[in-house]
Amino acid sequence: MIAVGRGYAGRPPAARWIAALLFAIALPAPAAERIASLNLCLDQILLRWVPPQRIVSVTWLSAEAQYRNAPIPEHVALNRAQAEELIPLQPDLVLAGQFGAQRAAARLEEMGFRVVRIPDAYTLEQLQTQLGALEQALGPLPPLRARQQQLAELLAPARQKNPQAADVKHPTALILSANNITYGSGMLEHQLLTRAGFINLAAEQGIDQLGRVSLEQVIALQPDLLVFYGGAQDFAIAHLAERHPVLKRYIDSGRSYRLPEALGYCPALAAVDALEQLQQKRAELVQQP
Template sequence: MWGCVRPSDLKPWLAALVLTGAAAFAATAGADPRPQRVVSINLCTDQLALMLADPGQLISVSKLAQDPSSSSMADLARAYPTNGSGAEEVYLLKPDLVLGGTFTSPATVSMLENLGIRVELFAPARSLADVPKRLKQMGKALGQEDKAATMIATFETDLATLSAAPEHRPRAALYYVNSYSVGDHTLAGDILRAGGFDNVAAEAGLRQGGTLALEQLILLDPDVIIEGRDYPGQARAEEVLHHPALHALSGTRVAGTVTDRDWICGTPLVLSAVRNIRDLRLSLEAAQ
């Protein structure tokens, strides 16, 4: 249902690159202090770097960057060589900067740093407010502060336009394989709230991520259940998503699926998820 990022979603960010790229290049002609051989080994840093790096500055992205089920920028990432995120492989690329996540293998980070390679680590985004922070951090790491500032301004304007403060907030549950759900103190929970829903997982005491038993979900009786996507080969874990009890709830609508790529990384493209959630809420209102 929500598996594609529309070309229009990318236009503001591509426009920002065009507007600031030429000026930034002219300002730094000659001795450029920016890193020139950047390697990303994390899905989320892949996408931030793809947005902000100058042509030729980013030389490799992680393999996940080209996976359309995980990456919002898979098409663009296919123009780049990929890496398996291992220290030895990355070292052979002769990078002057490696971009990773705070959950990147400590052994990998330590080995690269011991070899004299600068490593910049990015924490996962826990809220929509973290998106500008990650853009700012990436802009500083790449020496692309002007591009980052332009994107931050565009993101904040677009988010303010999309964010809803409806008179009535329907109650929703995000429900994944293995009965997993998330509370308000997560990026997904914040997307849900920005789209105009209250999160029933928060009513159940979940602040971050955790198990929400099917029986508990039924008792919470949300207005809508938004399911996580299926994973091939995980039949037992997925059974809960196909349980007849979910579809037998009186007055509850089971709507679409969450596409991981729109929800898991703190980039401006999370606006696609906010827009989809807002449209879902509007469709519920129209049906009443």
């Protein structure tokens, strides 16, 4: 198995932790009433957890069938991350991601708009930081608070020392994503697998970020659970591996699971559900003879 570059999913610089700390000690701002977003994930969070009348604009991507969960309210303008699109809307809060649309965010800041950059999350700990930053920016929101609590509860048991840990069965799992990509020990997906009680075979092979795994290796490693990633509804040669007949026995015997596509671009929305489903899957596998 060959480890590939860290990709965009790098570890956070120390500056991000300092920024998070500053968020924590800053006084909460008055709740924004005209919120705009320049980031797909933040769009999704706003559309799902914030009352629609408080949203003035989201990115055009959110209106695409691939990402849209519900119709976008009519009064919400779609932007292509250009500052000039947001100025006439006079938002009192502009949410931006850590990397994308930086030029537009900087221009809006120069013009006196309140721009808040929400850190990306590539681990469960970063996810908690991200939710904290969102609460700080948006003010108290019951669904957001509920998600934070869910996350904290799911993380808690793993922190406690379990005296019978040695007796607990740990089935093995391997992620086979598009283009034969697999996820190693430094990734959120690995954390979800291990917190659900699986041993991630990619991490066992020494992969720490993204790696490549061939179908031959999947068969040779014999994972108890084969984990696909994202929707394969649209045709792509990239998905050819998971359609190979050699994996049919995994699918037929129920020893496969599909991580939701949203986990890749917005873990805040998908991580908790995915973890619960993986835990359930593990329980089923352990019961099997």
